[in-house]
Amino acid sequence: MTKSPAPWIAIGLCLLAAMLEGFDIASMGVAAPKLVPDLGLTAGQAGAAFSASPLGLFFGALMAGPFADRLGRKPVLLASVVVFGLFSLSTAWAWNLDVLLLVRFLCGLGLGGAMPMLLAMSSELAGDKRKALTVGLVTAGLPLGGALVGLLARSDAAQADWRLIFIAGGVAPLVLAVLLFFLLPETKAKSADDVLSGDSLHALFGRERLATTASLWLSFAAIALVLHLFLNWLPILLGQRGVEPRAAAGIMTLFNIGGALGGLFAGWAIDRVGARRPFLGIFLLLMVVLFAMAGLTGASSLALFGFAAGFLIMAGQFGLYGLAPQHYGEKVRGVGVGAAVSAGRLGSVFGPLVAGVLLGSGATSGDVVMSTVPIVAVAGLAALALTVWGKKA
Numbered sequence: 001m002t003k004s005p006a007p008w009i010a011i012g013l014c015l016l017a018a019m020l021e022g023f024d025i026a027s028m029g030v031a032a033p034k035l036v037p038d039l040g041l042t043a044g045q046a047g048a049a050f051s052a053s054p055l056g057l058f059f060g061a062l063m064a065g066p067f068a069d070r071l072g073r074k075p076v077l078l079a080s081v082v083v084f085g086l087f088s089l090s091t092a093w094a095w096n097l098d099v100l101l102l103v104r105f106l107c108g109l110g111l112g113g114a115m116p117m118l119l120a121m122s123s124e125l126a127g128d129k130r131k132a133l134t135v136g137l138v139t140a141g142l143p144l145g146g147a148l149v150g151l152l153a154r155s156d157a158a159q160a161d162w163r164l165i166f167i168a169g170g171v172a173p174l175v176l177a178v179l180l181f182f183l184l185p186e187t188k189a190k191s192a193d194d195v196l197s198g199d200s201l202h203a204l205f206g207r208e209r210l211a212t213t214a215s216l217w218l219s220f221a222a223i224a225l226v227l228h229l230f231l232n233w234l235p236i237l238l239g240q241r242g243v244e245p246r247a248a249a250g251i252m253t254l255f256n257i258g259g260a261l262g263g264l265f266a267g268w269a270i271d272r273v274g275a276r277r278p279f280l281g282i283f284l285l286l287m288v289v290l291f292a293m294a295g296l297t298g299a300s301s302l303a304l305f306g307f308a309a310g311f312l313i314m315a316g317q318f319g320l321y322g323l324a325p326q327h328y329g330e331k332v333r334g335v336g337v338g339a340a341v342s343a344g345r346l347g348s349v350f351g352p353l354v355a356g357v358l359l360g361s362g363a364t365s366g367d368v369v370m371s372t373v374p375i376v377a378v379a380g381l382a383a384l385a386l387t388v389w390g391k392k393a
Contacts, residue, residue, distance in 0.1 A: 019145035080111070089169075291370070
């Protein structure tokens with residue numbers, strides 16, 4: 001592994017990239033109260049539009065790992081940032097459902113390619129004793145970006161025109177790409193011999209690796225489903241309970257701030273005591289919080305429980321992000337982490353669709369929240385299984 005002479009500068013750039021990715025991922029949710037009626041979308045169409053980007057995320061993450069293990073992390077990250085910047089910008093001029101589906105899918109390709117690179121690079125730049133915490137710090141950028149877009153959505157300008165959200169979310173990554181080009185070091189030397197297809201397959205599906213891969217993929221997919229359901233539908237679900245759009249954007253900001261703190265907590269706790277006890281507490285408490293949240297109506301209580309839900313959901317997801325790179329050797333880390341993130345992205349496709357189908361069939365916002373409780377239980381059991389029989393690199 002090639003060490004950076006100034007690793008914290010590189011880690012800071014990775015954090016900024018993650019913030020801008022989080023900004024874009026949350027942008028559809030905070031823009032939805034204005035975007036959906038403006039484009040005349042039904043609940044089912046809105047669910048499809050919300051799922052277009054996660055579908056792109058799935059394919060982007062799937063392709064990024066093999067490319068990175070052959071070409072290096074930096075060029076793949078650069079290309080990914082440019083792509084999601086351009087198509088986030090394009091979202092501002094989507095005039096109907098078909099165009100919206102296309103640009104959000106293409107934006108998702110870039111978003112999907114960026115995250116595996118950020119996970120692998122931050123893990124490789126960190127010291128041996130701070131890997132999970134460093135990955136947690138970088139991935140905390142995702143909800144911090146979501147908090148920023150929530151704050152922007154509260155402004156008078158964004159309340160007047162939802163397109164401002166996507167203009168800001170498109171220009172910023174293009175500026176960052178210039179900084180990444182000049183300042184971000186490569187963390188992996190290029191070598192045509194680094195990855196052989198047989199090595200990659202064995203790293204994922206070898207006799208002693210299959211349980212690790214299955215546990216990672218299932219836990220990533222289940223928690224991502226829950227997270228993206230809330231990222232895309234929370235403002236609309238709050239609106240159904242009488243919360244006005246500006247206040248709903250504020251609660252969305254609290255959800256993401258809680259997520260940033262949860263990611264940092266998970267990284268710190270896992271580095272100190274291992275993953276098993278933190279995961280047990282996180283997933284059990286999350287089920288309790290969601291069960292209670294399903295019956296709440298007051299804006300103040302929803303804000304408190306929204307913060308708690310964000311903290312715990314992202315503590316679970318980012319704890320998994322911190323562990324994933326440690327389960328694969330350097331030569332196949334891009335493939336292994338990319339495949340795990342792709343599984344998560346596949347789960348994230350279904351989260352918005354599930355909510356759209358439920359709401360379209362007459363379910364209440366409380367019913368939608370309650371539907372996530374058993375999915376969290378699956379995520380928690382798979383994460384705990386990983387701590388029992390998962391094989392580390």
